[in-house]
Amino acid sequence: MDETKEPLWDWTLRRIRRIWPLGDPTKLKHAVGPDLPDSDLQLLRDIIDACLESRGGEVSARLRAAELGETYLVLNSAGRHRFLELLANEYDVNNDAVDQVIARRQKATDPVECKELTLQLRNLLEPPRSKLFRQFNELQEGVKFLVDMRAELISLAEKDPALKALDQDVYRLLESWFDVGFLDLRRITWNSSAALLEKFTEYEAVHAIRSWDDLKNRLTDDRRCYAYFHPRMPDEPLIFVEIALVKGISTNIHALLDEDAPDHDPEKADTAIFYSISNCQRGLAGVSFGNFLIKRVVGDLASSLPNIKTYSTLSPLPGFMQWLRTNVSELDMNDDEAVVIGRILDPDFEAADLRDLITNSGDESGKPATLLKSSLVRFCIQYLYVAKKEQRAYDPVAHFHLSNGARIERINWAADLSSKGLQQSAGLMVNYLYHLPDIEKNHEAYQGQGEISTSPAVRKKLVIPKKKIALN
Numbered sequence: 001m002d003e004t005k006e007p008l009w010d011w012t013l014r015r016i017r018r019i020w021p022l023g024d025p026t027k028l029k030h031a032v033g034p035d036l037p038d039s040d041l042q043l044l045r046d047i048i049d050a051c052l053e054s055r056g057g058e059v060s061a062r063l064r065a066a067e068l069g070e071t072y073l074v075l076n077s078a079g080r081h082r083f084l085e086l087l088a089n090e091y092d093v094n095n096d097a098v099d100q101v102i103a104r105r106q107k108a109t110d111p112v113e114c115k116e117l118t119l120q121l122r123n124l125l126e127p128p129r130s131k132l133f134r135q136f137n138e139l140q141e142g143v144k145f146l147v148d149m150r151a152e153l154i155s156l157a158e159k160d161p162a163l164k165a166l167d168q169d170v171y172r173l174l175e176s177w178f179d180v181g182f183l184d185l186r187r188i189t190w191n192s193s194a195a196l197l198e199k200f201t202e203y204e205a206v207h208a209i210r211s212w213d214d215l216k217n218r219l220t221d222d223r224r225c226y227a228y229f230h231p232r233m234p235d236e237p238l239i240f241v242e243i244a245l246v247k248g249i250s251t252n253i254h255a256l257l258d259e260d261a262p263d264h265d266p267e268k269a270d271t272a273i274f275y276s277i278s279n280c281q282r283g284l285a286g287v288s289f290g291n292f293l294i295k296r297v298v299g300d301l302a303s304s305l306p307n308i309k310t311y312s313t314l315s316p317l318p319g320f321m322q323w324l325r326t327n328v329s330e331l332d333m334n335d336d337e338a339v340v341i342g343r344i345l346d347p348d349f350e351a352a353d354l355r356d357l358i359t360n361s362g363d364e365s366g367k368p369a370t371l372l373k374s375s376l377v378r379f380c381i382q383y384l385y386v387a388k389k390e391q392r393a394y395d396p397v398a399h400f401h402l403s404n405g406a407r408i409e410r411i412n413w414a415a416d417l418s419s420k421g422l423q424q425s426a427g428l429m430v431n432y433l434y435h436l437p438d439i440e441k442n443h444e445a446y447q448g449q450g451e452i453s454t455s456p457a458v459r460k461k462l463v464i465p466k467k468k469i470a471l472n
Contacts, residue, residue, distance in 0.1 A: 029071040036079035044071070044086060051135060052091075052128050065135040069145050081156055084149075088166040091129035098124050130169050143177065143232040146170060147283035154285060171286055178230060178238070178284060180292040185300070188225040188240065190216055199237060199280070200225070206276040206316060207418075213259055218242055222264040224272075226297050227280075228289055239290055241297055242276040245269035245305070249312045249431050251412040253421070256314065271310040272301055277400075291404045298434065311434040312409060315397050316416065317425035320383050323394070324426075331382070332465055337375040340368050344426065351422040358414050358427055372426075377411050380428050381462050384408055384452070391450030398430070402446045405439030406432035407453035411461075 028047055032040040047064050054061045072083055101124060105117040136142035150170045157163040188200055201209045209215050219225060227240035245266045250256045250273045257275075274297075277290060301308050324331075325345055333341060344354055360369045385408070387394040393402055402408075408430060415421075415429035433455070445451040454462070 028067050029074045032071060032075070032079075034074065034076040034079050036075055036082040041082075041086060044068070044083065045090070047071075048087075048091065048132060051132050062135050062138050065132065065142075066139055068132075069136065069139070069142070072149070080152065081160075084153060084156065084163055084166060085160075087129045087132075088163050091132070092127045092165065093125060127165075127169055129166070130173060133170060133173050137177065137232070143230065144236060147174065147233070147281050150174065150283035151281070151285075154282065174284060175287050177232075178287050178289065180228075180289045183228045183230055183238065183289065185293070185296050186227055186229055188219065188227055188237075190219040193235075195235065196237070199235075200227075200240065203237060203240070203278055203280040204276065205278040207253060207257065214257070217257070217259045220263050222246070222266050222269065224297075224301070226293070226300070228293055237280045238284060239277065239279050239293055241274055241293055243297070243301075244273040244275055245308065246271050246273055249273070249310065249409070249433075250275070250314050251410070251415055251429075251431070253314060253416045253418075253429060266305060267307055269305070270307060271312060272298075272305075272308050274311070274313040275315075290400060294404055294434070298436075311436070313401060313406070313430070313432040313434075314412070314415070315401065315430045315432055316421065317380065317383070317395060317428055317430060318397060319395055320380060320425040320428065321423060323383055323387060324379060330465065331379060332463070333375055337371055340371045341375060343368075344372065351419045354422045354426060355417050358417065373413050376426050376428060377413060378461060378463055380411050380425075380430075381408075381458060382465055384430070385454065385462055386464065388450060393452065398432075401432035401434075402452055403443065404434070405441075405443035405446075406434045407438070407442055407455060408458050409433035409455045410457065 028043060031043055036044075047068055050056075051061050051064045051068065072080060075083060098121065101117055101121045105114065105121060108114045108117055133146060136146050139145070150167065153163060153167045153170060157167045188196065190197075192200075197215060201215055209218070217223075222245045224243040224245065225240055226243075227237035229236070230238060244250065244256050246256075246264060247268070247270055249271055253275065255261070256273065274294070277293075279285075279290070298311055301311075324341075328341060328345060340357075343349060344357065357368055357372060384393060384395060384398050393399040398408070410431040412429045412431065414427050416425070417427050421427055421429070438453070442453040445453065
C-alpha cells in the first residue's frame with residue numbers, strides 16, 4: 001500500500017496506536033526493525049505461537065494479539081509485506097496432517113470413527129492463522145484493523161500470488177462477521193457528528209463533495225443519505241447511498257447537485273433518485289451488502305414517504321470510453337460518424353475539448369454534436385446490453401443494478417460534464433429504474449439467463465453490432 005496515497009489508513013494507524021497501548025517499552029514493537037529483517041522473525045513466531053496455544057488463557061492471548069497488531073502498525077510497507085508472508089507461508093494448512101486423516105477416513109468403516117475423522121479433517125482444513133485473526137474480534141478497533149489489513153493485502157496479493165490464500169482466509173472471516181443481519185442501517189444528516197460528516201466527504205467516490213456548502217446541500221430536507229454500520233465499527237460507514245427526492249426522473253447530475261436550486265417539499269416529491277453509492281472499506285471488497293442496502297432504503301422511503309412512487313438511479317458509466325477505444329474498429333458507423341468518433345478518441349483531444357463539442361461551442365451548425373450524440377447513445381446501449389462477461393453486464397454499475405432487479409430506463413446526453421464524467425463516459429449517464437412489481441422477475445431473468453431488462457425507448461434504439469464486441 002502506498003502510504004502517501006492512503007490517508008485513511010494512516011488515520012487508522014494513529015487511532016489504533018492510542019487504543020492498544022500496552023505500556024512496556026521493551027515489548028515487541030520496540031524490538032523489531034521497521035523492515036522486519038530475518039533476525040526479527042523469530043520474535044514474531046514466538047508471539048504468534050503463544051496466541052495460537054492460548055498460553056495464560058484467552059485474555060493473555062488477546063493481549064498478545066494486540067501486541068502483534070501494534071507491531072504490524074509500526075512496520076513500514078516492506079515490513080508489513082514480510083509480516084503477511086510469514087502468516088501465509090508458516091501458518092497455513094498442514095497438508096501432511098490432512099493427507100494422513102484423509103487416508104484413515106478412506107479406510108474407516110465404523111460410522112462413529114468416520115464422523116470423528118471428518119470432524120478432524122474439518123478442523124485441520126482451517127489454517128492456524130484464522131484462529132489468530134478471530135482474536136482481533138474481541139479487541140477495540142480489532143475488526144477495523146483486520147479490514148484495513150485486508151485492504152493492504154488485496155493490493156499485495158495482486159503482485160504476490162503466495163498471499164492469495166491468506167487474503168481468502170481473511171475475506172471468509174470478514175464475510176461471516178459482516179453478514180447483513182449484523183449491520184445497522186442509519187440515516188446520515190447535517191446533525192450527524194463532525195467526524196462522521198468528514199468521513200462521508202472523504203469516502204464519496206462517485207461525485208466528489210467540493211465544500212461544506214455542497215455537503216449541506218446533499219443533506220437538506222429533500223435529500224436522504226443512508227449508510228450501513230457494523231457494531232464493532234460504529235463510527236465507520238461501510239457503504240452509503242445518496243438520494244434526491246424530486247418530481248420526475250432526473251437526467252442531469254449538475255442540476256441535481258445545484259446548490260442554488262430551491263429545496264423541494266419531500267412530501268410533494270414523487271420520485272427518489274439514487275445518484276451515488278459508495279463503498280467505504282476496500283478491505284470488504286467482495287462482501288456483498290449493496291443490494292440489501294437498496295432494498296432496505298426503498299422500504300424505509302416507502303414507509304415514511306408514501307407519495308414516492310418511482311425509484312430510479314442516475315448512474316455513471318465508468319468503463320464506457322475505454323470500451324469504445326478498444327472496439328471502435330468493430331462498431332458500425334457511417335463516414336461522418338467515424339470522423340467525429342475518431343476525433344474524440346484522439347489522445348490529444350482533452351476533456352475540455354469534448355465539453356465544447358457536446359455543448360456546440362464554436363460550431364454554429366451543431367452538426368458534429370448531433371452526430372456525436374446519436375452515435376454515442378447508440379454505442380452506449382450496445383455497451384450496456386451486448387458487452388457481457390459470462391452472461392453478466394460488463395459495466396460494473398450496470399451489473400450491480402441489473403442483478404438487483406432494475407431495468408435500463410434511459411440514456412442521458414450531456415448529463416455529467418465534469419472532467420471525470422467526460423473521461424469515463426463522454427458525459428453520458430444512465431437511469432436504472434426499480435419498478436417494484438418487476439424487481440424479482442428482472443432479478444431472476446438476469447441472474448439465471450443473463451437477460452437484461454430495458455425500457456421500450458431504449459430497446460427501440462438498440463442495434464446489435466454485426467461484429468463480435470471485445471471486453472477490454
